[in-house]
Amino acid sequence: MKLNHRGLLIVLSGPSGVGKGTVRKALFNKKGHKFNYSVSMTTRRPRPGEVDGVDYFFVSREQFLKNIEEDKMLEWAEFVGNYYGTPKEAVDKLLDEGKEVVLEIEVEGALQVRAKMPEAVFIFIVPPEREVLYARLRSRGTEPKELIDQRIAKADREFLLAHKYDYIVVNDDVDKAAERIIAIIKAEHSKTERSIYKYMKIIGGEKDEE
């Protein structure tokens, strides 16, 4: 019963450089929808303008490894020497309160969540063309060429994992991409396996308290 009142977990993922963060922000700015964002944890250094507790929780490598050991991470990945992940407790708490939670995470992490929480909604964000993504990665002035090449190689491998997701959303236009995600979330709420409990209350004659 509890399960049916649990919030929806929405996993936004896709290759690095596809604009996951921008799409997520556009999604959160849509009127009439209330989403909760689970802030990720990382051991990498903040980029200029990034704020601890908002963009990421910036922690030491030692602290991150301790969290993994204590099974406190819903998902995590190491990438070019840094760890990235999602603290589990905060997500569970929001879902138990019936809230919608959005995770914006790397492909490797999304597949870990898929294994642990298959009832979540998995959305793969892709560029309108492959070259658009490469260009975005190259234009990041803050990173050395070697690192950019690694990200491009990784994106190429990740493109092949689209079939592991429920939905593919093209980020040709940030606002349109956010609209597509809103439609997906609405539709997921109407899915029979998610709405049958509410439906049985209607048919059983009980008035819905929502």
Add this chain to the structure above:
Amino acid sequence: MKLNHRGLLIVLSGPSGVGKGTVRKALFNKKGHKFNYSVSMTTRRPRPGEVDGVDYFFVSREQFLKNIEEDKMLEWAEFVGNYYGTPKEAVDKLLDEGKEVVLEIEVEGALQVRAKMPEAVFIFIVPPEREVLYARLRSRGTEPKELIDQRIAKADREFLLAHKYDYIVVNDDVDKAAERIIAIIKAEHSKTERSIYKYMKIIGGEKDEE
């Protein structure tokens, strides 16, 4: 390959009296969406105001039975002495042209379509309360009490078939119900199994011609 360019078949169904026709009309009036409606065929007499070829194709019992024999019906059902069904050819033609086709049909017929075209999207429309549906059925002045009682009994049996559908949409408000269906259709277009061909073209470097 052809399959991927085929239009989406959307099946709106639900117990008699739930307002399928009204919801379908509201859906078709939504701006920015182009749907094709497949007109059903029936042997029942037109109600006041109903137009042949618009509300239904009104045909003789003989003609209808001939169509069934010649496998020209996508689905059909007999209800209180009359036949209702969907001519197959028109639907196939529209889908082959890549168009969105909406069927508004009885529960029995919807399950026949499910067996023949499992790739279609099946939406079960339900009333906000069971009594709302009973009241609607009772208020149809054109039908004798006996027929209304039969419809109510049938609705009660059909309520138990919701789990055979992909989505449950509550018709608490016609416009809201239509909005939920729009979201479902948009989301279905983003579903990985429907969009992976288009996606592979993007990733393969081919520009999308749409």
